[in-house]
Amino acid sequence: MLNPLHFKFVKYLLVGVMNTAFGYSLYALFIFLNMHYSAALLLSTLLGVLFNFKTIGRLVFKNGRNDLIFRFVAVYAVTYLLNVSGLRIFSSYGFNMYSAGALLLIPVTVISFLLHNTVVFKESVLNAAN
Numbered sequence: 001m002l003n004p005l006h007f008k009f010v011k012y013l014l015v016g017v018m019n020t021a022f023g024y025s026l027y028a029l030f031i032f033l034n035m036h037y038s039a040a041l042l043l044s045t046l047l048g049v050l051f052n053f054k055t056i057g058r059l060v061f062k063n064g065r066n067d068l069i070f071r072f073v074a075v076y077a078v079t080y081l082l083n084v085s086g087l088r089i090f091s092s093y094g095f096n097m098y099s100a101g102a103l104l105l106i107p108v109t110v111i112s113f114l115l116h117n118t119v120v121f122k123e124s125v126l127n128a129a130n
Helices: 004-032 037-060 066-092 097-120 122-129
Strands: none
Touching (some): 004 037, 066 097, 097 122
16 A cells, blocks of 8 residues: 555655746756846745745645645755855865756756755644555
């Protein structure tokens, strides 16, 4: 029998593709507009958080509780810091910032999913397992 958490992970990945396309498109646009990579990442992350909160909460975890926004923002603060640190490292080695942002998508996505499962929507995950 398939575990309901596997379905949540698949949904998370699918919704993540949509969210990533949204967020990375904003990031690329801001880089194109000659913003510093840290400002481009911050602005695209802030706008993406609001979009992602609704899509992840409702489509993946079937949870529309708006009071979880603070935990959700905390997860994004952590992933922002990891992401900007990675960009800084890549930048110091002369990487193109478009490529650097793309390379960081996978590890940051995995960390984000784990944090959403254990910190933000943990009640929903526990209910799905019962």
